Amino acid sequence: MKQAQFIGVANKYKDTVFRVALNYLGNTYDAEDMMQEVFMKLFNSKNEFMSDEHIRHWLIRVTINLCKNSLRAPWKRRHVPIDELKASFVFEHEEQSAIFSAVMELKEKYRTVLYLFYYEDLTVKEISSMLNIKESAVTTRLSRAREQLKHKLKEVWQDEF
Amino acid sequence: MSFKEKYKSVFSQVRSLKAIEMEDFIMKQSIRKSGRKIVALAAAVCLLAALSVSALAMNLFGLRDMILPSGGIIDNENTNSNTETPASPKIISLQGYSDSKEYQAVAEWMAFLDSYDKDGELLAKVGNGPTGLDEKYSLYLVYTQEMADKLEEIVEKYGLKLHRAIELDLSEEDLYKRAGTGKFLGENNSSFSAYIYEDGTFHIDGEVVLDENRTIAYQMMNCVKGSFTDVILNIGNPEDYNEWTYTTSSGVTVSLSISPSKSLIIADLNNSFVTINVLAGSDPMNGAITTLDLEAFADTFDFSALN
Numbered sequence: 001m002k003q004a005q006f007i008g009v010a011n012k013y014k015d016t017v018f019r020v021a022l023n024y025l026g027n028t029y030d031a032e033d034m035m036q037e038v039f040m041k042l043f044n045s046k047n048e049f050m051s052d053e054h055i056r057h058w059l060i061r062v063t064i065n066l067c068k069n070s071l072r073a074p075w076k077r078r079h080v081p082i083d084e085l086k087a088s089f090v091f092e093h094e095e096q097s098a099i100f101s102a103v104m105e106l107k108e109k110y111r112t113v114l115y116l117f118y119y120e121d122l123t124v125k126e127i128s129s130m131l132n133i134k135e136s137a138v139t140t141r142l143s144r145a146r147e148q149l150k151h152k153l154k155e156v157w158q159d160e161f
Numbered sequence: 162m163s164f165k166e167k168y169k170s171v172f173s174q175v176r177s178l179k180a181i182e183m184e185d186f187i188m189k190q191s192i193r194k195s196g197r198k199i200v201a202l203a204a205a206v207c208l209l210a211a212l213s214v215s216a217l218a219m220n221l222f223g224l225r226d227m228i229l230p231s232g233g234i235i236d237n238e239n240t241n242s243n244t245e246t247p248a249s250p251k252i253i254s255l256q257g258y259s260d261s262k263e264y265q266a267v268a269e270w271m272a273f274l275d276s277y278d279k280d281g282e283l284l285a286k287v288g289n290g291p292t293g294l295d296e297k298y299s300l301y302l303v304y305t306q307e308m309a310d311k312l313e314e315i316v317e318k319y320g321l322k323l324h325r326a327i328e329l330d331l332s333e334e335d336l337y338k339r340a341g342t343g344k345f346l347g348e349n350n351s352s353f354s355a356y357i358y359e360d361g362t363f364h365i366d367g368e369v370v371l372d373e374n375r376t377i378a379y380q381m382m383n384c385v386k387g388s389f390t391d392v393i394l395n396i397g398n399p400e401d402y403n404e405w406t407y408t409t410s411s412g413v414t415v416s417l418s419i420s421p422s423k424s425l426i427i428a429d430l431n432n433s434f435v436t437i438n439v440l441a442g443s444d445p446m447n448g449a450i451t452t453l454d455l456e457a458f459a460d461t462f463d464f465s466a467l468n
Contacts, residue, residue, distance in 0.1 A: 003183060010181040018177035026289050032179045043186045081299070082289040089175055096171045103171070104289050108281075118168040146164070 023111040024067035027080040110145035227253035262319040350461035413464035
C-alpha cells in the first residue's frame, strides 16, 4: 500500500481495529499494541483493495486472527480489573459507563460477537466466517450475551433488545 | 433507544489514544527486512561450542547467558515467513545472568506461565471481573489463586520481594529523586518517559543525540537486585550479535552488543542489573551504528551513579 494512502486508511480505521482488539483482549495495553501490529500488516500488504468496505473487513479479520495467536503467548495474557479499564475512557453519561462495564465483564467470546454484530453491523454469516465458528454458534453467543446483559443492566435497561 | 443504539453510543466513545506515525512503520519494516537475512539458528548446544571467539571476560556467555529456557516459545507472528529456515527468536531475562537468583526466578515463572492456561480458558472465565487478587498482584500476570500461589512459592524459594507499587510518567528530575541516584543521564541523553517501582527498579524511554544526523531512541531497564521483576526482551537471533566489553567514561565495565537491527548495553552492577535496548543496529536501514558509536552511546550514561 502506498504511504500516502496508508496513513489515510490507518487514521480512518484505527479505532475500529482498537475496539475489536479491546473486545478480544480485554485491556487497552494489548489492544494498542495489536493496533500497531495490524497496521504493520497493512503497511506491508500487497493486497489490492476494491473499496473501503473491503479494507474494513480485511482489517477486522486480521485483527481477530492476530488476537487469537497472541493469546497463545503467556505474557500476552493480561488481566485488568474493570475499574482500571473503565478509567481509560471518558463516557458522557453514567449509564454508558455502566453499560461499558457490563459488556467488558462478559466473556471474550460474547464481547467479540456483540461488537461485530452491533457496532460493525456484520451479519451472522460474516461473523461466523471471521471467527471460524458455525452460524448457530454466533446466534447462541449473541443470545447468551443479551441474556447476561439484561440481567446485569436490568435497572438501566428496560427496552427490548 | 434500542440496545444497538445504546451499544453504539457507548463504544463510539472508546477510542485509541495512540497516533499512527508513518516513521514507526518505516522503522519496523526496515527491522523486519534485516531480520529476513537471519540464517538458521543452531541448537543451543552448538551455540555453546562456538563461543570461544566472542566469550566475554566479565561473563563467559554474554547474551547467551541471559536467554530464558522458554525463549523458543515466543510467538513467531512478528517474524515473516520466508524460504530460509527461520531462526527462533530468543527472549532474555533483564534481571541478571543465569547464575543469579533473579534470573532463575523469572525463568521458573515464565516456564509456569507457558504451561498454565494455555488456551486462555481460565482468563476468559475471569474476564475483567474482580479476582480478589488484584490489589496484591496487580503488577504481575496473576488472575487465579493458583497463579498467586506459584508466584509466592517462587519468590520465597529465591528470597525475592514482589513489587507492590508503581509510579508512572515521571519526569527526569522526579526519576532521579525517586531512584535516589542523582543525575545519571549525561549530555545529549534525555528521558521522555519513565516509571519506577517502590524499590527503585525503573524503566526509561529516552533518546541520545549521537551526532548532528542521528538521534537514537532507547529503552532502559534497571532491575534492583532482590526484587522480582518479570520484564523480558525479545532479542531475535543471538548469533546476529557481535559482543565485547567496554569500560565507560564513568569507570564501569559494561557488555556491548550490536546486531543488524538493534544493540544492547548491559551492566551487572552491585545493586541492580541494567539493560539498555538501543533501537538502532548495524544495518544501514537501522541507523548503521558502529562499535565506536555504541561505546559513545554507553558513555552518555553514568553507571557509577547507579552502582
